[in-house]
Amino acid sequence: xxxxxxxxxxxxxxxxxxxxxxxxxxxxxxxxxxxxxxxxxxxxxxxxxxxxxxxxxxxxxxxxxxxxxxxxxxxxxxxxxxxxxxxxxxxxxxxxxxxxxxxxxxxxxxxxxxxxxxxxxxxxxxxxxxxxxxxxxxxxxxxxxxxxxxxxxxxxxxxxxxxxxxxxxxxxxxxxxxxxxxxxxxxxxxxxxxxxxxxxxxxxxxxxxxxxxxxxxxxxxxxxxxxxxxxxxxxxxxxxxxxxxxxxxxxxxxxxxxxxxxxxxxxxxxxxxxxxxxxxxxxxxxxxxxxxxxxxxxxxxxxxxxxxxxxxxxxxxxxxxxxxxxxxxxxxxxxxxx
Amino acid sequence: xxxxxxxxxxxxxxxxxxxxxxxxxxxxxxxxxxxxxxxxxxxxxxxxxxxxxxxxxxxxxxxxxxxxxxxxxxxxxxxxxxxxxxxxxxxxxxxxxxxxxxxxxxxxxxxxxxxxxxxxxxxxxxxxxxxxxxxxxxxxxxxxxxxxxxxxxxxxxxxxxxxxxxxxxxxxxxxxxxxxxxxxxxxxxxxxxxxxxxxxxxxxxxxxxxxxxxxxxxxxxxxxxxxxxxxxxxxxxxxxxxxxxxxxxxxxxxxxxxxxxxxxxxxxxxxxxxxxxxxxxxxxxxxxxxxxxxxxxxxxxxxxxxxxxxxxxxxxxxxxxxxxxxxxxxxxxxxxxx
Numbered sequence: 001x002x003x004x005x006x007x008x009x010x011x012x013x014x015x016x017x018x019x020x021x022x023x024x025x026x027x028x029x030x031x032x033x034x035x036x037x038x039x040x041x042x043x044x045x046x047x048x049x050x051x052x053x054x055x056x057x058x059x060x061x062x063x064x065x066x067x068x069x070x071x072x073x074x075x076x077x078x079x080x081x082x083x084x085x086x087x088x089x090x091x092x093x094x095x096x097x098x099x100x101x102x103x104x105x106x107x108x109x110x111x112x113x114x115x116x117x118x119x120x121x122x123x124x125x126x127x128x129x130x131x132x133x134x135x136x137x138x139x140x141x142x143x144x145x146x147x148x149x150x151x152x153x154x155x156x157x158x159x160x161x162x163x164x165x166x167x168x169x170x171x172x173x174x175x176x177x178x179x180x181x182x183x184x185x186x187x188x189x190x191x192x193x194x195x196x197x198x199x200x201x202x203x204x205x206x207x208x209x210x211x212x213x214x215x216x217x218x219x220x221x222x223x224x225x226x227x228x229x230x231x232x233x234x235x236x237x238x239x240x241x242x243x244x245x246x247x248x249x250x251x252x253x254x255x256x257x258x259x260x261x262x263x264x265x266x267x268x269x270x271x272x273x274x275x276x277x278x279x280x281x282x283x284x285x286x287x288x289x290x291x292x293x294x295x296x297x298x299x300x301x302x303x304x305x306x307x308x309x310x311x312x313x314x315x316x317x318x319x320x321x322x323x324x325x326x327x328x329x330x331x332x333x334x335x336x337x338x
Numbered sequence: 339x340x341x342x343x344x345x346x347x348x349x350x351x352x353x354x355x356x357x358x359x360x361x362x363x364x365x366x367x368x369x370x371x372x373x374x375x376x377x378x379x380x381x382x383x384x385x386x387x388x389x390x391x392x393x394x395x396x397x398x399x400x401x402x403x404x405x406x407x408x409x410x411x412x413x414x415x416x417x418x419x420x421x422x423x424x425x426x427x428x429x430x431x432x433x434x435x436x437x438x439x440x441x442x443x444x445x446x447x448x449x450x451x452x453x454x455x456x457x458x459x460x461x462x463x464x465x466x467x468x469x470x471x472x473x474x475x476x477x478x479x480x481x482x483x484x485x486x487x488x489x490x491x492x493x494x495x496x497x498x499x500x501x502x503x504x505x506x507x508x509x510x511x512x513x514x515x516x517x518x519x520x521x522x523x524x525x526x527x528x529x530x531x532x533x534x535x536x537x538x539x540x541x542x543x544x545x546x547x548x549x550x551x552x553x554x555x556x557x558x559x560x561x562x563x564x565x566x567x568x569x570x571x572x573x574x575x576x577x578x579x580x581x582x583x584x585x586x587x588x589x590x591x592x593x594x595x596x597x598x599x600x601x602x603x604x605x606x607x608x609x610x611x612x613x614x615x616x617x618x619x620x621x622x623x624x625x626x627x628x629x630x631x632x633x634x635x636x637x638x639x640x641x642x643x644x645x646x647x648x649x650x651x652x653x654x655x656x657x658x659x660x661x662x663x664x665x666x667x668x669x670x671x672x673x674x675x676x
Contacts, residue, residue: 021467027471055393055425063407063414064408064411064628065407069401069402069403069407070402076401076426076428080427085425085443087393087423088426105423108423218614273612274612274615277556277588277589278617
């Protein structure tokens with residue numbers, strides 16, 4: 001083509017790729033010739049030839065959410081380093097949207113998919129079919145044992161165990177737990193960790209100290225806090241399964257003139273940014289979204305490469321470590337040890 | 339093909355699109371025949387034929403950021419309704435990344451691009467070339483007059499004017515302003531609005547009451563608050579150009595035992611989620627990210643359609659309305675009117 005047009009191959013190649021530094025008329029001449037030769041001049045066509053789009057899909061339950069924002073940032077950063085672009089979709093916890101999004105990503109010929117299951121997802125045929133169809137999927141955060149693929153998780157049970165243990169170690173004995181809905185495994189695991197920490201430390205488990213959130217919101221925490229102190233005059237700690245709810249608890253206790261942490265300690269979960277700016281600052285569990293997004297992409301890339309070579313993917317489970325971040329809503333460990 | 343295989347056209351079409359509800363063996367038969375006929379069975383190929391990818395690019399300065407998260411959510415929601423997918427990229431305020439991201443999106447044959455300029459972007463050739471090359475671009479939030487395309491903005495000057503006016507109307511007279519860097523137009527416009535509100539209300543402008551943030555952070559607000567009260571014993575309000583900085587101010591004033599709003603009123607800007615959970619809650623200006631993302635996509639789609647029809651795009655500027663949200667960090671309007 002370059003010969004025919006009297007141009008350099010570099011210019012033709014740039015014109016075909018629609019680089020902005022090529023003169024408009026030159027570009028048109030190249031494109032006209034390409035059309036007459038039935039040449040498909042963009043990277044979509046190149047992608048088709050390699051059977052690669054260099055695009056992956058990332059499905060999150062919620063976009064406006066500190067933890068998932070961090071996951072998006074981590075995944076995009078890692079993808080960029082490796083020459084991949086990322087299409088983002090949000091399920092808003094809807095099973096129907098999850099199915100539709102996956103279908104659309106497959107239609108767009110993505111090279112792989114990162115997926116956190118919606119809270120409403122109870123069957124997994126739609127995911128298993130994609131994996132069987134040869135498109136690697138990595139589940140992150142909200143996963144299921146019924147899908148055979150690589151997964152990136154935190155150990156929610158261990159994390160909640162450590163958070164509860166921290167409350168016990170600072171002298172708390174009557175610890176209420178605010179848990180989430182029954183569906184996602186994370187909320188079940190956090191509850192299990194709470195319960196286990198009590199039992200391991202000779203504190204009897206009391207079901208009446210466990211409260212279930214209808215929605216994951218500041219307002220729910222605000223509402224439930226009042227209920228807790230009404231139901232249990234002697235409660236000395238509240239462990240909420242997520243920071244947003246814990247900040248609602250903080251706010252209500254403040255309004256009820258209950259001193260935190262002296263009368264009631266409060267522990268959150270996730271280390272959202274907002275935990276640093278509440279009064280008092282909120283003790284919480286670090287849930288590293290950025291690292292999770294990064295590692296989820298990296299393992300997906302590994303699976304994509306394995307798949308391309310025609311080798312079978314051997315699913316891996318990566319566990320990202322968590323730890324308690326003590327701030328001012330819980331008592332100090334040292335003062336207890338004195 | 340359907341005839342040849344003894345299948346329905348729907349089944350063949352679904353198999354070609356890799357729908358999960360088609361039997362694996364059937365799918366293989368269809369794909370084998372498609373391959374022998376040199377048929378390219380995915381939507382990339384379909385996209386190539388229509389010269390449409392049904393994918394757009396969305397470039398944000400930052401992903402982990404309440405306002406931009408909302409923009410992403412709004413744009414993705416509107417895109418989804420119209421059958422488009424969205425590739426997200428982050429510039430992290432780097433001009434080089436902005437250029438690279440745009441180039442990569444063009445290589446991927448996106449149908450259009452939504453872009454908020456990085457703080458370091460001072461020349462716009464790279465954007466103008468894309469527009470001249472026939473790919474519609476819509477600028478949102480951080481824009482430039484030197485790019486001739488549709489834009490979605492808020493009127494930062496008017497918004498800051500109203501915020502300052504609110505402080506004046508509640509009795510404040512010595513109002514400090516914390517502003518951002520000199521680069522992005524938004525921070526200049528907010529400063530201008532602050533200054534104009536003072537002058538329109540017979541309050542002399544005092545340059546020593548204007549403080550510049552080095553970084554947009556909680557810590558900066560925390561640091562500058564101390565400086566403000568040291569420099570000006572009689573300051574009675576602080577208007578920060580963004581909520582994150584304002585919450586730092588709140589925190590420091592609390593530690594310095596200065597009563598908010600009785601001694602010093604504090605006003606933020608953006609209505610981030612965190613403004614509802616500070617003690618006291620933060621008065622602020624509503625900056626509607628979700629609506630901005632939505633409208634940015636809608637105007638881009640209009641431009642894409644216009645372009646496809648071969649008509650010239652007539653750039654539009656859409657202004658999303660803002661308003662002051664009074665909370666507990668400012669005095670009440672009514673008590674002044676009494």
